[in-house]
Amino acid sequence: MFLFWSYRGWGRGLIQFFNVTKIYKGDIYALKDVTVKIDKGEFVFLVGPSGAGKTTFIRLLFREELPTKGQILIAGRSITRLRPKEIPFLRRNIGVVFQDFRLLPDRTVYENVAFALQVLEVPPKEIKARVEEVLAQVGLSGRAHLFPHQLSGGEQQRTAIARAIVNKPRILVADEPTGNLDPVTSREIISLLLDINRLGTTVIMATHAWDIVNSLKKRVIALDKGRLVRDDKEGVYGYEA
Amino acid sequence: MSVAASTSVAVTLFILGAFILLVLNINLIALALQSNLEIAVFLRVDTPRSQALALKQQIESLPKVKEVELIPKEQGLKILAQQLGDEEGLLEATGGVNPLPDYLRVKVEDPAWIGEVAAAIQNLPAVEKVNYGQAVVEKLLAILRWVRYLGVGIIGMLVVASLMLLMITIRLAVYARRREINIMKYVGATDWFVRWPFLLEGLFIGLLGGGIAAGALLWGYTALTYKIKLSLFFLPLIEDKTVLKFTALGLVGGGAFVGAAGSLLAIHRFLKV
Numbered sequence: 166m167f168l169f170w171s172y173r174g175w176g177r178g179l180i181q182f183f184n185v186t187k188i189y190k191g192d193i194y195a196l197k198d199v200t201v202k203i204d205k206g207e208f209v210f211l212v213g214p215s216g217a218g219k220t221t222f223i224r225l226l227f228r229e230e231l232p233t234k235g236q237i238l239i240a241g242r243s244i245t246r247l248r249p250k251e252i253p254f255l256r257r258n259i260g261v262v263f264q265d266f267r268l269l270p271d272r273t274v275y276e277n278v279a280f281a282l283q284v285l286e287v288p289p290k291e292i293k294a295r296v297e298e299v300l301a302q303v304g305l306s307g308r309a310h311l312f313p314h315q316l317s318g319g320e321q322q323r324t325a326i327a328r329a330i331v332n333k334p335r336i337l338v339a340d341e342p343t344g345n346l347d348p349v350t351s352r353e354i355i356s357l358l359l360d361i362n363r364l365g366t367t368v369i370m371a372t373h374a375w376d377i378v379n380s381l382k383k384r385v386i387a388l389d390k391g392r393l394v395r396d397d398k399e400g401v402y403g404y405e406a
Numbered sequence: 407m408s409v410a411a412s413t414s415v416a417v418t419l420f421i422l423g424a425f426i427l428l429v430l431n432i433n434l435i436a437l438a439l440q441s442n443l444e445i446a447v448f449l450r451v452d453t454p455r456s457q458a459l460a461l462k463q464q465i466e467s468l469p470k471v472k473e474v475e476l477i478p479k480e481q482g483l484k485i486l487a488q489q490l491g492d493e494e495g496l497l498e499a500t501g502g503v504n505p506l507p508d509y510l511r512v513k514v515e516d517p518a519w520i521g522e523v524a525a526a527i528q529n530l531p532a533v534e535k536v537n538y539g540q541a542v543v544e545k546l547l548a549i550l551r552w553v554r555y556l557g558v559g560i561i562g563m564l565v566v567a568s569l570m571l572l573m574i575t576i577r578l579a580v581y582a583r584r585r586e587i588n589i590m591k592y593v594g595a596t597d598w599f600v601r602w603p604f605l606l607e608g609l610f611i612g613l614l615g616g617g618i619a620a621g622a623l624l625w626g627y628t629a630l631t632y633k634i635k636l637s638l639f640f641l642p643l644i645e646d647k648t649v650l651k652f653t654a655l656g657l658v659g660g661g662a663f664v665g666a667a668g669s670l671l672a673i674h675r676f677l678k679v
Contacts, residue, residue: 227592250597257594269586284595328593 179205179336179367180226185235187221187391195221196232197391203369205335208362210378211371212402213388219371222388223340226369227259228252240335257285260329260337260366264344266321268313268328274300274320275309278328285332299331303357319350323357330361337361339370343377351377375402408611411568411575415615415664416622418564419657423623425557426653430644432550436543438642445524445538447510453532458508465512465527470519475511482506507534565664572611572668576604577676587677601677605669612665613658620654 180203187196196218203209211219224230225237228244237244244255268277275296282292300306303323313321322342329337339358343351355377362368372378378385378401385400386393395403447465449458458476466474483504512527514520520538528536580587590600627650631643644650 253591253594253596255594256592261592267585267589267592269589280589281593284590284593284599286599332594 179203179207179240180369181236181238182225183236183238185225185232185237187218187225187230188233194391196225196388198235199388199391199393201386201393201396203367205367206362206365208359208368208381208383209370210381210383210385210400210402211369211388212373212375212378212385213394216390217388218391219388220340221391223261223338223369223371226336226338227256227261257332258334258336260326260332260334262322262325262329262337262339262342264341266313266318266325266345268321268324270313273310273312274305274316274324274327277313277324278331281328281331295331296327299327302330302360303327317350318346319353322346322350322354326354326357326361330366334366336367336369339368339372341371341373343372343374348376355381378402407575407578408607411571411611411668412615412618414564414568414571415612415661416618418561418568418664419616419619419660420622421564422561422660423619423653423657424626425553425561426656427623427627427644428553429550429557430649432546432553434642434644436546436550439543439546445512445514445520445527445536447512447527447533448535448537449508449510449532450534451505451507453508455508457532458510461530461532462510464530465510468523468526470515470523472513472515474513477509477511479504479506479508482509568615568664569668569671572608572665573672573675575611576608576669576672579604579607580672580677601673604673604677605666608665608669608672609662610665612661612663612668614661615665616658616661619661620657623657624650624654 180201182199182201185196185199186194188194199218199222211222213219221230225232226239228247231245239255240258247255269280272280278296278299279292282295287295297306297309300309303326305320305323305327308316308320313324316324322345326337326342337358342358343354346354351374355374358368358370359381382399382401385395385397385402387395387397387400387403449461453461455478458478462474462476465471483506486506512523514523524536524538524541527533587600631645634641634643
């Protein structure tokens with residue numbers, strides 16, 4: 166099962182949404198008939214007003230939710246048809262970063278990142294090596310022993326990113342990662358995400374940060390009221406801030 | 407919270423263990439009584455000695471009777487006084503009149519005939535009451551049946567209570583760690599990886615309760631049988647170490663079972679993995 170995940174599919178059209186519709190209770194259409202394809206190595210901005218469906222899109226990606234209609238393929242494999250016990254193995258290949266960081270408050274930076282590996286029962290020696298490597302990558306080597314409340318917002322988010330990439334996932338998903346950060350720190354985080362993308366990880370980032378989107382000219386997928394309204398290769402934000 | 411759950415398990419299992427030992431002992435006593443070949447015949451209090459003696463001979467002549475012994479009321483009083491420790495005081499209390507009747511101890515050849523002989527003696531004049539092992543046994547077994555119903559009922563309710571308390575405890579534990587659990591899921595932990603610490607916690611609570619119950623029961627039972635042996639020395643009681651050991655182990659095992667069951671139930675209902 167997880168052999169599959171590590172070999173064949175990861176090369177091609179990595180993420181494919183086919184006519185995906187998500188309806189919540191009370192006839193709320195979070196997503197309407199969304200079809201999109203994201204390739205390996207892409208950096209994609211997911212934009213749209215609040216309630217457009219960005220978060221739903223992301224939650225469908227790591228199977229927190231199931232689509233009401235339509236099909237989602239990741240690495241060529243339908244994730245809607247996954248058996249519950251296979252879901253963890255999907256998630257080990259998708260790193261997720263949240264707006265509110267979601268770190269464990271009673272553990273240090275090191276422990277927070279190591280947690281992601283402990284959960285996968287990686288041997289302790291290997292954990293040490295990988296955590297140190299990834300902390301260096303995000304620039305937090307000197308802060309490893311601190312607790313989240315002792316860190317700035319940017320440092321907390323970098324810890325979260327470190328945790329998300331420590332298992333070397335193929336896909337990194339970020340739901341408004343700069344939402345709680347000031348503009349300067351935001352740019353640092355984006356820069357980090359771009360570095361990660363350059364190393365081969367596909368990055369999908371939902372955001373309201375129009376200035377960043379406009380300055381980077383990456384692919385922009387725009388959602389509005391659940392529908393895909395725009396998919397530009399070198400897009401701009403396109404909404405009022 | 408865990409203390410409450412452990413205590414509940416301990417109390418439940420203690421009662422269960424006490425119940426089991428009680429039933430076993432009653433069974434043993436019943437068995438002992440059944441093999442007792444004696445019939446106790448109590449005469450009416452005002453029976454003259456001559457009639458008592460005549461009755462003795464009459465019973466001796468009955469078929470299947472091995473021997474008959476007359477215990478006169480004076481002797482009865484002496485024995486009672488010895489047990490109670492104050493002869494003069496007794497006689498004074500009753501106004502100088504011996505309240506005890508004469509009693510005949512009848513030995514039968516074979517326990518199978520006890521019922522028959524007892525019935526025959528019952529019909530003789532001046533006989534107040536006939537006691538023999540079988541009657542007592544039947545009474546005991548009837549009591550035993552009631553004890554069983556009551557015991558099963560009470561223990562059943564206690565088990566349910568303990569399970570619920572355990573479930574609540576585990577639920578609280580799950581709630582307290584919900585952040586960690588969420589992150590574990592994002593990061594790709596398998597369901598059992600998330601579950602097993604809670605299972606262990608439930609198991610521990612159950613084992614602790616079972617251990618306490620076993621310890622308390624062993625200590626209490628030993629103390630109790632010691633006391634009983636001092637006054638009712640003729641009563642056969644279970645003191646076999648193996649039986650006690652098995653009961654104790656059974657209680658600990660029961661604790662583990664309740665602990666595991668409770669936490670699995672709670673995990674199933676409250677831990678959405």
